[in-house]
Every structure is written in C-alpha cells, then in structure tokens.
Amino acid sequence: AGSCYAEFQDLRKKHMRHHVDRADVITFDSKAFLLACPGWVRRLVLALEWAYIPAVELIMHGYVIALPFITGNDKHRARRRQVALTLAVRGLLFTVMGLVSLKALALYLLAWLIMLSVLRFADAYQHTYDAFAVLEEGAVPDDKPRDRRYEQQNTFSNVVSLRWPALNLLLLNFSYHNAHHEKPVAPWYRLPRLHEELYGSAYAQVIPMRQLLGPFHRYRLKRVLSDDYGVVGEGPGKAEGFYGAVGVSFLTAV
Numbered sequence: 584a585g586s587c588y589a590e591f592q593d594l595r596k597k598h599m600r601h602h603v604d605r606a607d608v609i610t611f612d613s614k615a616f617l618l619a620c621p622g623w624v625r626r627l628v629l630a631l632e633w634a635y636i637p638a639v640e641l642i643m644h645g646y647v648i649a650l651p652f653i654t655g656n657d658k659h660r661a662r663r664r665q666v667a668l669t670l671a672v673r674g675l676l677f678t679v680m681g682l683v684s685l686k687a688l689a690l691y692l693l694a695w696l697i698m699l700s701v702l703r704f705a706d707a708y709q710h711t712y713d714a715f716a717v718l719e720e721g722a723v724p725d726d727k728p729r730d731r732r733y734e735q736q737n738t739f740s741n742v743v744s745l746r747w748p749a750l751n752l753l754l755l756n757f758s759y760h761n762a763h764h765e766k767p768v769a770p771w772y773r774l775p776r777l778h779e780e781l782y783g784s785a786y787a788q789v790i791p792m793r794q795l796l797g798p799f800h801r802y803r804l805k806r807v808l809s810d811d812y813g814v815v816g817e818g819p820g821k822a823e824g825f826y827g828a829v830g831v832s833f834l835t836a837v
Contacts, residue, residue, distance in 0.1 A: 588670075633803065637699045710828065711825075761781070
C-alpha cells in the first residue's frame with residue numbers, strides 16, 4: 584500500500600493521534616492542495632475520481648515518496664537514501680515483470696488500484712470527525728469537548744455484512760470500528776465478540792456497507808473538495824447524506 588516508503592513509527596504515530604485527539608489529523612491537506620492548483624489539474628483529478636480512479640490517494644502516496652526530497656525537515660531528509668533505494672529496487676522488479684509480460688504488469692496495476700479503492704471505501708465511512716491539517720507536532724484546536732461520548736457518536740461500524748459476519752474477515756474485522764475505538768489495543772480477531780459484548784446487535788452506529796455503496800457513488804466528486812463529511816441520520820436510509828471522507832486514510836503517513 585506504499586508504506587514501504589515511510590517509517591512504521593510514522594504510520595503508528597498518525598494512527599494513535601487519531602485515537603488520542605479524536606480527530607482526523609493530517610499533515611498534507613489534499614483539499615487545500617487541489618484548490619490551490621491550476622484549474623486544469625483540479626479538473627483532471629475530478630475526472631479521474633469520476634472514473635473511480637483514486638486520484639487523491641495517488642497524490643498522497645506520491646507526496647510520501649517526494650517528501651524527503653522537498654522538505655527541510657531533517658527527519659524526513661534522512662530517509663532519502665532509503666526511499667531512493669526502494670524506488671530503484673521496485674522499479675527494477677516492475678521492469679522485469681513488464682519484459683516478461685506486459686499483461687501481468689497491467690493487471691498488477693489494476694489490482695493495486697482496486698485494492699486502494701476498497702480500502703478507501705472502508706476508511707471513508709468510519710467517522711464524521713473534524714479534520715485538521717497541522718504540523719507533525721501541532722495541536723488540535725480545543726474548540727469542543729472531544730470526549731469518549733463524542734468519539735462514539737462520530738464513529739461508525741461499517742460492517743461488510745450483518746447476515747454473514749465472517750465476511751468482515753476480508754478487512755480483518757476493522758469494520759467493527761466502534762469496538763476498535765473503545766479498546767484500540769484489542770487484537771483484530773477479538774473485535775466481533777467485543778462489539779457484541781459492548782453494543783449488541785442493534786447498535787445505532789452500525790451501517791452495513793450495502794447502505795454505503797449509493798453514497799460512495801453519488802458523492803464521489805463532492806467529498807474530494809467538501810469541507811465536511813456530510814451527516815448521518817436515523818432509520819434505514821440514515822446514510823443517504825453521508826458524503827464520506829477522502830485523503831484521511833491510515834494508508835499513508837501524512
């Protein structure tokens with residue numbers, strides 16, 4: 584997923600800040616970046632997103648690779664050799680794959696884009712947190728009580744299936760997101776039981792993924808530049824106004 588270009592500690596730190604600050608804390612603000620870009624760049628990104636190509640995630644992955652070469656931060660600059668070596672090794676391997684079979688190379692790229700799309704879909708509907716673009720050590724504004732009640736009310740368990748819960752293993756049970764936030768150190772294989780113990784089977788924060796497919800399609804352009812993630816109502820159609828998030832995935836260290 585591109586994490587080979589970043590330090591594991593950076594990925595872990597970003598994820599834990601998400602839990603501690605109860606917010607989507609980002610270093611690279613994709614929305615501000617796109618709004619500052621020339622119009623043709625913004626239109627190109629929106630066209631790609633319309634075609635279900637995860638352009639924002641591609642930009643963020645590219646930023647992780649470019650960061651050691653464009654920043655004055657010594658910590659990131661120290662990774663230049665590692666990133667360059669990783670690029671060289673992977674570039675060589677992909678070149679060999681292309682020489683053996685262009686079809687294999689094309690299908691590899693297609694599979695990778697599908698993987699990004701699946702994971703961004705899973706990430707998009709787990710929170711209605713506020714998002715803040717802050718420096719690595721920057722603080723989240725103290726403008727509201729971000730307590731445990733706020734955390735649970737703005738966290739959603741977008742389960743793959745209620746009827747066949749074993750399908751949640753496809754995402755290592757990460758869809759039981761309220762349980763994950765209640766006990767972040769609980770191992771993935773304990774999350775279904777923990778969810779049942781904490782909330783039961785009729786928890787209001789549960790939104791099956793089949794209810795999110797429509798909003799994911801309908802708002803695929805709106806969420807790219809929107810300042811918020813929409814709203815979650817009540818009842819069977821509660822996700823109809825849920826735009827979802829983009830560019831806040833734990834898949835990148837920014």
